[in-house]
Amino acid sequence: MARWQPHAPERLLVAALELFEERGYENTTVVEITERAGLTKSTFFRHFPDKREVLFGGGAMTGLLREGIEAAPAGAGPLETVAHALDAIGRQAFTSERREFSARRSAVIATNPELREREALKELGLIAAMTDALKHRGVPDLTARVTAELGALAWKIAYERWRDTSGRADFAELARRALAEVRAASASC
Amino acid sequence: MARWQPHAPERLLVAALELFEERGYENTTVVEITERAGLTKSTFFRHFPDKREVLFGGGAMTGLLREGIEAAPAGAGPLETVAHALDAIGRQAFTSERREFSARRSAVIATNPELREREALKELGLIAAMTDALKHRGVPDLTARVTAELGALAWKIAYERWRDTSGRADFAELARRALAEVRAASASC
Incomplete structure (x- = not known):
């Protein structure tokens, strides 16, 4: 049985992003990613079903979102309720140390049609998860x-x-502002 | 130079859908699609960049949507404005003769992850096209x-x-009703 590897998904993500930047997504193999990360191919496929998925965390964001919605007052x-979930995501995923890395990740995704499709x-999966979690709280179907x-x-x-900003703006703060703007705009459609 | 083939995209779509239903998307080649349609491989690739795209009309829907938004009063x-565009789509694309075919197309897409990704x-492309067309009419960015x-x-x-209904409901009518429901729901978020 394989030894447990601490932070394997994170190490694979960092290695994959470096390689995709250096030689392109198409020209990088899963084996090269695992070698750079000092892990094995079987560890990779325990965490991700395919090469693309390493950039998308295999559903971790969906879990955070569901938990955030469940935990709202x-x-x-x-x-x-969504604002509370986005607060949680700001604390746990989009921290200021992750900002530059996230920008690099977005830039790599933009270069490849397969990555854009994934x-x-x-995005549709996140919307479906949000809808489900809101319905579980009793929000009517269409409102959810x-x-x-x-x-x-x-x-x-x-x-x-x-x-995209080099400022110190906090994700949760930006999310609350964007939610307020979107709410106001929806009243003028 | 290849002879002009009337209705080539439509014939390729019909042939592809039949084959995907009979033997699965993965087990069908572009050559088999073109043979069934009585067309050549080069005709296929003149209309579609890859096998998947044959089910998505290579951007025809985006064009209809843009035109419908431009033509709104x-x-x-x-x-x-969007309601006017959906009227046009109901008249030109989602006609009652297309209903059964559309249901078959959706069923095939649901069976394959690559097709779901495309x-x-x-969907994101259609939303971007709608946003652009609305901005061209002077609608403010975020409202668009x-x-x-x-x-x-x-x-x-x-x-x-x-x-999904076997009834005689007209797409444009259903779209106006759904728009009204969505508008009402957005007021209760």
Whole structure:
């Protein structure tokens, strides 16, 4: 049985990103990623079903989002619930130390159609997860779907601003601002 | 020079769908699709960059959507503009003769992760096209993005209802109803 490897997904992600930057996504193999990370191929496939998935964390973000929505205060309205989940994501995933890395990751994804397709599918997955988690809180079906779409849009706007600015803006703060803007805009459609 | 082939994209689509249903997407080649359609491989690649794209019409829907938004009455608000575009799509693409075919197409896409990824990317492309076309009409940036997201959600809801019911419901009618529902739901987020 394989030895447990601490932080294997993170090490594989860092190695993959470096290689994709150096020689391109198409010209990098899973074996090269595992060699750079000092891990084995079987460790890679224990964490990720294919080469692309190493950039997408195999569903970790979906889990954080679900937990954040479940943990929101009982009285919070639908978009306010999403704001609580985005706070949690800012604390646990989009920390200031991750900013530069996230910008590099986005730049690599933008260069390759296969990666853009995977990212698009992930986005739909996140919206579906948000919708489900909101329905579990008793939000009516269609309101949950609309909230998830608006929440995902605010998330994207906040993420772009967070990633592309060299400032000290906190992700959770940017997310709350984007949610307020999206809510106001939805009233003028 | 290749002879002009009438309705080549449509013939390739019909042949591809039959073959994907009979033997699966993975087990069908582009050559088999072209043989079934009575066309050549070069005709296929003149219309579609790869095997998957034959199910997605190579951007035809994006064109219809842009035109529909451009052609909406000058005084129409953002979501009303999208309603006009969806009317046009109902008249030109989602006609009642296409209903059964669309349901078969959706069923094939659902069976294959590569096709689902392409569909996800197409959805983002349609949202981006809607956003652009709305901005060209002078709709402010963020309102255009929100309108496009809500419009795409209404579109999806209307499409699912249209595709899955054996009734005589007209796509444009279903789209107007879904837009009204989405608008109402967005006020309760």
